[in-house]
Amino acid sequence: xxxxxxxxxxxxxxxxxxxxxxxxxxxxxxxxxxxxxxxxxxxxxxxxxxxxxxxxxxxxxxxxxxxxxxxxxxxxxxxxxxx
Amino acid sequence: xxxxxxxxxxxxxxxxxxxxxxxxxxxxxxxxxxxxxxxxxxxxxxxxxxxxxxxxxxxxxxxxxxxxxxxxxxxxxxxxxxx
Amino acid sequence: xxxxxxxxxxxxxxxxxxxxxxxxxxxxxxxxxxxxxxxxxxxxxxxxxxxxxxxxxxxxxxxxxxxxxxxxxxxxxxxxxxxxxxxxxxxxxxxxxxxxxxxxxxxxxxxxxxxxxxxxxxxxxxxxxxxxxxxxxxxxxxxxxxxx
Amino acid sequence: xxxxxxxxxxxxxxxxxxxxxxxxxxxxxxxxxxxxxxxxxxxxxxxxxxxxxxxxxxxxxxxxxxxxxxxxxxxxxxxxxxxxxxxxxxxxxxxxxxxxxxxxxxxxxxxxxxxxxxxxxxxxxxxxxxxxxxxxxxxxxxxxxxxx
Numbered sequence: 001x002x003x004x005x006x007x008x009x010x011x012x013x014x015x016x017x018x019x020x021x022x023x024x025x026x027x028x029x030x031x032x033x034x035x036x037x038x039x040x041x042x043x044x045x046x047x048x049x050x051x052x053x054x055x056x057x058x059x060x061x062x063x064x065x066x067x068x069x070x071x072x073x074x075x076x077x078x079x080x081x082x083x
Numbered sequence: 084x085x086x087x088x089x090x091x092x093x094x095x096x097x098x099x100x101x102x103x104x105x106x107x108x109x110x111x112x113x114x115x116x117x118x119x120x121x122x123x124x125x126x127x128x129x130x131x132x133x134x135x136x137x138x139x140x141x142x143x144x145x146x147x148x149x150x151x152x153x154x155x156x157x158x159x160x161x162x163x164x165x166x
Numbered sequence: 167x168x169x170x171x172x173x174x175x176x177x178x179x180x181x182x183x184x185x186x187x188x189x190x191x192x193x194x195x196x197x198x199x200x201x202x203x204x205x206x207x208x209x210x211x212x213x214x215x216x217x218x219x220x221x222x223x224x225x226x227x228x229x230x231x232x233x234x235x236x237x238x239x240x241x242x243x244x245x246x247x248x249x250x251x252x253x254x255x256x257x258x259x260x261x262x263x264x265x266x267x268x269x270x271x272x273x274x275x276x277x278x279x280x281x282x283x284x285x286x287x288x289x290x291x292x293x294x295x296x297x298x299x300x301x302x303x304x305x306x307x308x309x310x311x312x313x314x
Numbered sequence: 315x316x317x318x319x320x321x322x323x324x325x326x327x328x329x330x331x332x333x334x335x336x337x338x339x340x341x342x343x344x345x346x347x348x349x350x351x352x353x354x355x356x357x358x359x360x361x362x363x364x365x366x367x368x369x370x371x372x373x374x375x376x377x378x379x380x381x382x383x384x385x386x387x388x389x390x391x392x393x394x395x396x397x398x399x400x401x402x403x404x405x406x407x408x409x410x411x412x413x414x415x416x417x418x419x420x421x422x423x424x425x426x427x428x429x430x431x432x433x434x435x436x437x438x439x440x441x442x443x444x445x446x447x448x449x450x451x452x453x454x455x456x457x458x459x460x461x462x
Contacts, residue, residue: 006364007434008445059367061430075364075432079448082361082392082433083348083404083424089216090286091297142219144282158216158284162300165213165244165285166200166256166276181329184347190400193351196344196420199332203341203411252338263351266455269421272344276413307414 001070003036005046006077009053012046022070029055030064032074046076054079084153086119088129089160092136095129105153112138113147115157129159137162167232168239168261171224173215175247177254184259187239192261196268198276200256202249207292213246213255216284220244227278231260234274234314235267242275244285274311281308315380316387316409319372321363323395325402332407335387340409344416346424348404350397355440361394361403364432368392375426379408382422382462383415390423392433422459429456 001020005013013036023035033050036043047053050064056075057066068074084103088096096119106118116133119126130136133147139158140149151157168187184195202211228240239261249255258275262268287298316335332343350359376388387409397403406423410416435446 004364006432007362007436056364056367056432059364059370061371075367077364077432078434078445080429080432081435081446081448082363082431083428083452087216089284090214090288139216139219139284142216142222144223158219160216160284161286161297163281163284164287164298164300165215165283166280166304179329180332180345181327184328188349188400190352193349195347195349197328197347198413198417199343199345200413201336201341201343204338252336265346265348265424269346269417269424273417276417 001068002073004073004075006075008078009046009076012042014042022068022072026068028064028068029057029062029066029074032068033064052078084151085156087156087158089158091161092129092159095125097125105151105155109151111147111151112140112145112149112157115151116147135161167237168241169225169228170241170243171221171228172241172243173217173220173246174243175245177245178243178257180257180259183241183243183257184261187241187259187261189238189261191263192238193263194265194268195259195261196265196272197257197259198272199254200276202251202253202255204251208251209290209292210248210250211255211298212248212288212290213244214286214288215244215246219284223283224279227275227282230278231271231274235262235271237262237267237271240271240275242279244279244283246285277304277307277311280304315385316389317373317376318389318391319369319376320389320391321365321368321394322391323393325393326391326405328405328407331389331391331405332409335389335407335409337386337409339411340386341411342413342416343407343409344413344420345405345407346420347402348424350399350401350403352399356399357438357440358396358398359403359446360396360436360438361392362434362436363392363394367432371431372427375423375430378426379419379422383410383419385410385415385419388419388423390427392427392431394433425452425455425459428452 241259243257260272389407391405
């Protein structure tokens with residue numbers, strides 16, 4: 001799957017994009033966040049307050065309990081501030 | 084005083100503007116309309132249905148019971164349709 | 167606060183009008199442009215107005231709007247004369263710090279312009295000429311600002 | 315119905331954008347332009363977005379608007395990159411037969427753009443750089459369209 005990070009989530013994780021095989025046991029966005037947080041460092045910082053994070057799966061806004069499958073594009077970012 | 088007529092009121096009365104000394108006994112717009120209607124012809128037609136007529140005195144919208152005095156500018160016209 | 171009230175025969179350019187309105191505190195510009203719509207056998211509209219009163223009445227409407235919202239600039243430009251389908255008739259442009267004030271004031275100004283500014287439209291159709299009747303929906307639109 | 319959704323670095327001209335939108339049935343064009351406001355020591359804003367999702371999300375918002383109002387054309391143009399105070403950021407332009415639909419859809423599109431379209435603003439001030447926080451007032455503005 002493709003993971004994308006934007007705005008301060010990108011800055012904290014230190015990357016904008018990565019390719020990842022769906023980790024064993026990961027069924028939802030929450031599961032994926034738990035796996036990413038295990039990396040430590042900037043990932044812990046980025047996901048420290050889940051209320052400040054939004055997620056899109058395959059370019060649609062969704063929630064942390066959304067189901068994930070191999071090949072999905074998952075993006076993490078702060079609440080949007082355009083316009 | 085100056086009388087002005089716009090849109091179909093102008094077409095019915097056959098004039099856009101006229102100068103008139105305040106007629107004896109005319110205290111309000113209604114009184115003035117009664118005097119004008121006595122002219123007959125297009126003036127009767129123009130003021131036949133007072134609900135279709137609006138009036139401005141000295142360039143401000145007002146009502147038929149507004150007081151008039153010598154020197155006033157009185158304009159008669161249909162409901163506005165600009166914009 | 168910049169206020170421009172213009173009655174003219176000529177067409178206008180929206181970008182040029184906005185640029186006269188814009189200040190460095192402006193975060194939001196709302197505009198409304200009214201046009202002569204292609205409508206069956208409509209050939210043209212001729213717009214007549216009451217010179218001097220028009221500018222004064224629009225000035226009063228703008229003052230009312232300034233009392234309701236914190237505005238940075240208002241332009242109201244209304245054309246008169248004979249206009250064809252597709253022609254622009256009116257521009258209302260409002261600059262403010264934030265979008266709520268700009269949007270609401272722009273709507274308010276249009277609603278009041280429609281019901282208070284002394285303009286009259288005469289239509290030319292294939293069957294002849296007639297004066298456009300005022301619309302109840304315009305009165306209702308203006309009425310909703312009462313008491314706000 | 316013409317729909318144009320454009321994300322670009324360059325500035326835009328409102329008149330030129332409206333002329334692409336305009337049809338002969340159009341009687342009303344409402345526009346909103348958002349600008350970088352001069353704000354204390356603000357030096358610049360940098361706008362980042364989520365390519366592809368941005369266009370798709372705005373497309374969904376426009377579809378929603380089309381279901382609510384009879385629209386003839388919508389243009390949404392959003393700039394990205396580094397912008398200075400006074401620069402235009404966003405244009406929403408809506409063409410319709412009548413003004414109610416044009417005004418309401420324009421406001422709706424702005425409210426949803428603010429709360430749904432994946433853009434993020436980073437401010438440069440004399441004290442450093444920081445990401446702009448989302449505003450509760452924007453959420454409230456979008457929320458009022460729920461159930462309508």
